[in-house]
Amino acid sequence: MSNEKTIMIIEDNMPVRKLFSTLLKRSGFETFDFENAKKSIDWAKENTPVLIIMDILLPDIHGTELIKAMKDLPNLKNTKFIAVTGFATGNDSDKFLQGGFDSYISKPVNTATFADEVKEVLNS
Amino acid sequence: MADNNYYYDKILKENQKNKKSFFNFKKTYPAYLVLILFLILSFFIWDQAKLMVKNNQKQEFRKATNSVISRLEAKKQRKLEVINSISVLFDIFPFKVPKDYFELYSTVPTMTYPSILGVIYAPKVSNEEKGAFVYNAKSMGYYDYYIHPEGERQVYFPSEYIIPLESNIHQLGFDYYTNDDLKTAMNKAMKENILVTSPVKNYGRNDTVSFYMISPLYEKDSETNTENQRINNFDAAVLLEIKADLYFKNAIKSAVTEEKSTGFASDSSIYFRIFDLDYEGKKNVIYQSDNSHFFDKAGFTPLINEIIDYQLADRTIKIEFATVPDFGGKFQTLLPLITLIIAIFVSFAFFGFLHSLISSRARAVDLAEKMTRSQRRIVETSNDMIAIMDFNAIWQSMNPASDIILGYTPEEMNGTPLKQYLKNPEDFNNFDSLVKNAEEDVHNKFDVEMLSKDGEVRWVSWSITISKTDNVIYALGRDVTLEKLAEQQAILKSKQIQLAQKYAQEASESKSFFMTKLSHQLRNNLTGIIGYLQLLDQKIYENEEEHDSFVKLAEESSEEIFTFVSDIIEATINSDNTDSINYEIIQFGKIQQEMEAELKSKYAEELNIKISFNEEAKTSKALADGELLKDALTELTGALTQNKPNSAIEVFIQENDYEKMTEIQMLASENHITEKMIKLFKNTDSVIDALKDDEDDIVFRLAVAASAIKRLNGTFAVDSLGKDGNLVMINLPSNAQTEGI
Numbered sequence: 001m002s003n004e005k006t007i008m009i010i011e012d013n014m015p016v017r018k019l020f021s022t023l024l025k026r027s028g029f030e031t032f033d034f035e036n037a038k039k040s041i042d043w044a045k046e047n048t049p050v051l052i053i054m055d056i057l058l059p060d061i062h063g064t065e066l067i068k069a070m071k072d073l074p075n076l077k078n079t080k081f082i083a084v085t086g087f088a089t090g091n092d093s094d095k096f097l098q099g100g101f102d103s104y105i106s107k108p109v110n111t112a113t114f115a116d117e118v119k120e121v122l123n124s
Numbered sequence: 125m126a127d128n129n130y131y132y133d134k135i136l137k138e139n140q141k142n143k144k145s146f147f148n149f150k151k152t153y154p155a156y157l158v159l160i161l162f163l164i165l166s167f168f169i170w171d172q173a174k175l176m177v178k179n180n181q182k183q184e185f186r187k188a189t190n191s192v193i194s195r196l197e198a199k200k201q202r203k204l205e206v207i208n209s210i211s212v213l214f215d216i217f218p219f220k221v222p223k224d225y226f227e228l229y230s231t232v233p234t235m236t237y238p239s240i241l242g243v244i245y246a247p248k249v250s251n252e253e254k255g256a257f258v259y260n261a262k263s264m265g266y267y268d269y270y271i272h273p274e275g276e277r278q279v280y281f282p283s284e285y286i287i288p289l290e291s292n293i294h295q296l297g298f299d300y301y302t303n304d305d306l307k308t309a310m311n312k313a314m315k316e317n318i319l320v321t322s323p324v325k326n327y328g329r330n331d332t333v334s335f336y337m338i339s340p341l342y343e344k345d346s347e348t349n350t351e352n353q354r355i356n357n358f359d360a361a362v363l364l365e366i367k368a369d370l371y372f373k374n375a376i377k378s379a380v381t382e383e384k385s386t387g388f389a390s391d392s393s394i395y396f397r398i399f400d401l402d403y404e405g406k407k408n409v410i411y412q413s414d415n416s417h418f419f420d421k422a423g424f425t426p427l428i429n430e431i432i433d434y435q436l437a438d439r440t441i442k443i444e445f446a447t448v449p450d451f452g453g454k455f456q457t458l459l460p461l462i463t464l465i466i467a468i469f470v471s472f473a474f475f476g477f478l479h480s481l482i483s484s485r486a487r488a489v490d491l492a493e494k495m496t497r498s499q500r501r502i503v504e505t506s507n508d509m510i511a512i513m514d515f516n517a518i519w520q521s522m523n524p525a526s527d528i529i530l531g532y533t534p535e536e537m538n539g540t541p542l543k544q545y546l547k548n549p550e551d552f553n554n555f556d557s558l559v560k561n562a563e564e565d566v567h568n569k570f571d572v573e574m575l576s577k578d579g580e581v582r583w584v585s586w587s588i589t590i591s592k593t594d595n596v597i598y599a600l601g602r603d604v605t606l607e608k609l610a611e612q613q614a615i616l617k618s619k620q621i622q623l624a625q626k627y628a629q630e631a632s633e634s635k636s637f638f639m640t641k642l643s644h645q646l647r648n649n650l651t652g653i654i655g656y657l658q659l660l661d662q663k664i665y666e667n668e669e670e671h672d673s674f675v676k677l678a679e680e681s682s683e684e685i686f687t688f689v690s691d692i693i694e695a696t697i698n699s700d701n702t703d704s705i706n707y708e709i710i711q712f713g714k715i716q717q718e719m720e721a722e723l724k725s726k727y728a729e730e731l732n733i734k735i736s737f738n739e740e741a742k743t744s745k746a747l748a749d750g751e752l753l754k755d756a757l758t759e760l761t762g763a764l765t766q767n768k769p770n771s772a773i774e775v776f777i778q779e780n781d782y783e784k785m786t787e788i789q790m791l792a793s794e795n796h797i798t799e800k801m802i803k804l805f806k807n808t809d810s811v812i813d814a815l816k817d818d819e820d821d822i823v824f825r826l827a828v829a830a831s832a833i834k835r836l837n838g839t840f841a842v843d844s845l846g847k848d849g850n851l852v853m854i855n856l857p858s859n860a861q862t863e864g865i
Contacts, residue, residue, distance in 0.1 A: 015652035015677040019659075026664060057644050086647030107647035111658040 007118070008049040009033035010040045010066070011084065012059050016107070020053060020084075020114070027115035037061040041069060048075045051122055053105075056085045056096070064099045071100055080121050084109070152482050159475035166467030173460040181452050185428045188390035189445045192376055195388075196434055196443075199375030203240070203337060204437075206233040207319065207364045210243060211339040214362070218344070221245070223264050223285055230287035239371040240364060241334055242292040245285035246300050247341075247360035251278055261297070271297050281310060281361060292365075294328075300363065303327065306336060308403055312438065313340040314358040315351050321439035323402035324368045324410045333410065335371075335400070337364040337437055372398050372411035393452070395419065395426075396445040398434070410441070418448060427451045509584070509601035515559055517542040517552070520596065529584065529603045531577030547573035547581055559597065562590045571604065583608040625812050645688050652681025705749045705835060712777050712786075713742035722758060733765050734772040741777035746786035746856040748836045753856075756832035757790070760852050763801070763825035764792035771795065779858055788854040798822055799844040806842065 007029045011017035014035070021031040032049065034040035037060050044052075052070060056063035063083055070076050083096045083104040096104045103121045105114070149156075213229055214221050230243035249257045254271065261269035261284060271282040281301040286292045300306045305323045313320040322336040339362045342348050346357035376391070397412035397419060418424055426446035434441040450457060503510045503523045509530075511522040518541050522534040530537075530545065543552045551572045558568055571585045583605045589598040656678035665671045716737050746753075757775075765771035776789040792798070801822035808814035811827045818824055829852075830840040838856040845851055 013648040013652065015656070015681050016648050018677060019652065019655040022659070022664075023655075057640075086644035086651075108651035108654045111655050111662070111664075 004050050005029050006047070006049040006051075007031050008040065008044065008047075008052040010035075010037065010052065010058065011055040012036060012057075013055070016055075019109075019111070023111055023114045024118065027119070029115075029118075037066045037069075040066070044070055044073055044076060049079055051080045051082065051118065052076075053082045053084055053118070054101075056083055064095070067100045080124075082118065082121055152479055155475055155479040155482050158478055159471055162471030162474060163468065166464060166471050169467045170460050170464035173463040177452070177456055177459050180456065181427060181447065184390070184393060184452055185430070185445070185447055188394045189396075189430070189432055189443075191388055191390045192394075192396060192443065192445070193432065193434060196372065196375045199371065200436060202237065203364060203366060203371075204319065206237070206240065206243070207337050207339050207362060210245075210364075211341065211362050214341050214360070215344075220247075226285040227287055230285070234288050237374075239367045239374055241329065241332070241367050242295065242363075242365040243285075243287045244283045244292070244295065244300070244363040244365065245360060246281040246283045246363060248358055249280040249282060251276060251280075254280060257282070257284075258297075266296060269297050271299055273299065273302050277301070283363075295365075300336075300361070305403060306338070306363075309336065309338050310340075310361050313338045313361060315354055316438075317342070317348055317354050319437040321437040323439070324400035324408050324441070325402060327365070333368045333408065334365050335368055335436070335439070337366065338362070339364075368400075368410040376411070376413075392448070394445050394447055396443055398441060398443045400439070400441050415448060418446065419444075424449065427457075507603075509599070511537075511599045511601065513542060513597045513599060515590075515595070515597065517555065517559070517597070525601075529576070529582055529601070530574060545574045547575050559590055562592065564592055566590045571608070581605075621812060621815065628812065642692070646685060649681045649685035649688065653678050653685070656681070705752060707747055707749060710746045710748050710750050710753060712737075712744040712746070716741055718754065722754065732770050733761070734770075735761065735775065736773070737775045738777065740779075741775065744777045744779050744786055746779075746788075746858055748838070748856050752832050752836060756829040756836075756854075757788075759825040759829040759832075760790055763822045763829070764790060764795070764798055764850050764852065766795050766797050766820050766822060768795065780855075781858070783855075784858050785855045786858045788852075788856065790852040790854075792850045794847055794849050798850050799846070802826070802842050802844045802850055 005028060007024055009017055009020050009024075009031055011020060011033065012035050017033045017035065021033050024031050032043065032047070034043065037058050040052075054063050054066060058066065061069075063085075067081055067083075070079070070081070080102045081100060083099075083101040084107060085092065085096070085104060086107045093104055102124065103117070105117060210226070210229055213225065217225070226243075226245055234240045234243060247257075249271070257280075258269060258271060271280055277299070279301065280299045282297050282299045283292075283295055286296050289296065301310060305325065306327075309320045309322040312318070317340055320338045320340075322338065324333055324335040326333050327336070340354070340358060341360040341362060342354065342357045343359045346359075347353040348357060376388075391413065392415075395413045395415040395418050397409050397416050399407050399409045401407055412419075418426065426448070428451070429444070429446045431442050431444045434443050455462075506523060506525055507528060509523060509525045511526075512520045514520055518539065519537045522537045524534060526537050527533050532545075542555070543549060546552055551570075554570065558566070567587075567589050569585065569587050571583060573581050574584050576582050582603055584601045585604045587600045587602075591598060656674045659665060660671065660674050660678070665674055761773060764773060772793045774791045776791070777786065779786050797819055801819055804814050804817060805811065805823050805826045808823075811823065814823050826842055830842075833840040833854050833856070836856055838854055841853045843851050843853075
């Protein structure tokens with residue numbers, strides 16, 4: 001499936017995953033959320049979201065490794081990636097951006113601006 | 125411990141005995157013997173030199189005298205030839221030799237030889253024949269001929285012919301038989317039929333001393349076998365009058381000669397005089413050399429004095445030869461003495477050399493013995509094992525140090541193998557390989573663990589020399605147990621530090637990981653709590669159901685975060701309590717006494733370190749673990765004073781009620797090392813790395829104290845004030861901050 005409004009959410013914390021999904025749906029996006037990397041990769045192979053929002057600290061794989069795997073998928077070459085992290089420092093942000101992420105958002109997120117930040121990345 | 129006194133006493137006693145060995149006659153007598161020998165030899169050489177010189181002189185003398193004699197002989201021969209030739213003339217003529225022939229044959233010699241004064245023919249004339257003889261003589265031209273001396277005699281021997289006549293005219297007709305000497309000579313010639321020489325004397329010819337050589341003539345074809353026959357048949361005599369001095373002079377001197385020289389070099393080394401003893405035994409000096417004044421020189425005794433007979437026909441003329449002064453040269457004369465002096469000098473010089481050699485040798489031997497004794501002493505008193513072993517590593521000799529190091533006496537060790545004492549027998553393999561593979565003298569070092577007699581392990585550092593030349597192994601073993609232990613301690617300490625670094629790194633990493641995890645977990649939960657509360661607050665929910673789900677999700681996040689925090693606290697509480705801190709309110713008044721007592725016992729008594737507290741310290745309080753604080757302050761005292769004697773520390777304590785802290789300041793007197801280490805401590809990023817530059821453990825102590833203070837929730841600062849000293853500032857919570865601890 002390929003949809004300009006399709007956003008993939010990979011987050012192991014259920015409340016947080018639900019929050020992201022709710023906020024994005026409110027902004028008109030269609031969201032598909034996954035709690036671990038394996039399930040997300042399996043889905044990504046068949047689908048083409050416009051954006052993937054990814055937690056860095058996943059239970060089965062680190063986000064910086066997962067993005068490499070994702071970017072190797074030919075159908076995701078135009079997909080944007082946003083890292084969501086609970087420990088973003090100056091060094092970490094550089095690491096994420098160099099790792100292939102288009103942007104990063106620190107937790108706890110601002111519910112008021114979260115969707116706008118996502119749109120901004122999509123439009124960049 | 126082996127008894128070394130025996131060795132030393134023996135050595136000292138020997139030393140006493142041999143103290144003057146190099147002056148001992150017993151040792152140097154060979155030199156004296158050699159001296160005596162050489163002196164004897166010197167005198168022998170001197171004697172031989174004298175003999176040689178004497179022989180040389182004799183030879184020279186003989187040469188010189190022979191030279192003179194040979195010349196005289198030559199002269200004599202010529203004269204003999206003359207007289208013989210004239211005598212033969214009478215044999216040739218059947219009758220009497222005519223006057224002309226006589227003159228002819230006689231003139232040449234007289235002209236040739238100036239010493240021939242006259243050649244005379246004197247026939248035997250009886251009394252009866254006298255008249256006729258005279259008449260005959262006159263008829264030959266001698267008009268004034270007469271026989272003289274006048275007088276009647278039975279027989280006359282007057283000169284009938286005489287050449288040269290002019291100088292001998294006075295002898296013409298002279299009866300030679302009237303001269304006793306000539307008569308004696310003629311009789312002898314007549315009786316013995318020999319050439320006879322008359323005594324050398326003045327025969328009436330002015331001052332001329334001459335002699336006659338008389339040759340007998342017998343009647344023709346007469347028998348002359350017996351004396352009677354000769355007497356009866358004696359017919360005449362041919363006389364040759366020779367001027368004696370001229371005869372000898374011409375014989376001795378060469379044709380070309382200077383006045384004072386004979387022309388013969390050897391004549392200058394002798395002087396001589398020729399004399400004749402007449403029939404009465406009277407001595408008549410015929411001729412003497414120009415330098416014959418030495419005969420009369422008072423006080424002079426010639427080196428060689430000899431009278432040689434010179435046979436002039438039947439007459440023995442005496443020639444007295446003598447050597448001139450300095451015969452052979454002064455050097456030759458002095459040669460024996462010089463030889464003696466040199467020989468004596470050489471003797472003493474050699475004696476001196478030999479004596480010195482023997483003395484030197486004795487001194488060298490003495491010195492060698494001293495050195496040997498010194499070395500033996502060094503060997504015996506050395507704390508290192510000094511040993512010799514064979515190539516099978518069997519001890520051949522060992523010094524008493526083996527007792528000190530291993531507890532075995534040298535006697536116990538000698539004859540035993542090295543392997544027996546090694547803790548690890550496999551250590552022997554390397555040694556064995558080294559010995560077997562050594563092709564020439566090799567030097568090597570190795571450290572091994574050895575077992576002492578009481579079972580202890582001692583590290584011994586062996587320095588060995590494998591001598592193929594001497595066929596032994598020289599070994600020097602030093603006890604390095606303490607060094608090895610220290611080395612092992614140092615290695616251990618290094619490993620401990622490395623491990624501590626690793627642990628610290630691990631702890632740091634764990635801490636980072638924990639913080640990451642903590643942050644992640646907290647943020648996730650906070651995201652849930654804040655996010656859903658914001659949605660609820662902004663009423664961004666579609667329905668009641670969604671509202672309830674948001675509330676529920678927020679609650680879930682809250683519960684998660686609570687559970688998480690509780691788990692963390694519980695985990696912290698349940699960790700190892702061995703290093704747990706027992707907080708209590710410390711009364712510094714009380715702790716001061718304990719600290720003073722501990723500090724004094726540790727530092728002040730030995731090092732006289734003065735520690736003073738201010739008055740307020742007595743009533744000040746802080747919340748801390750008393751023991752930990754005391755340890756920290758003790759470490760700081762050591763660090764600030766560097767354990768230097770007579771250092772001083774002022775401790776200032778006061779409570780700061782406003783900040784709820786108790787401030788402690790420790791001011792120590794100036795110490796450059798501490799100042800340097802404080803700077804190192806302050807400027808380093810890693811205290812553990814700084815420990816390698818630590819001096820006197822100052823950095824280490826500062827780190828330990830700082831860590832203790834931090835564990836007490838205090839703050840720690842240290843600074844150097846240069847000449848004013850070094851300062852530590854500590855802040856501890858006062859009793860107002862008991863919540864949460």
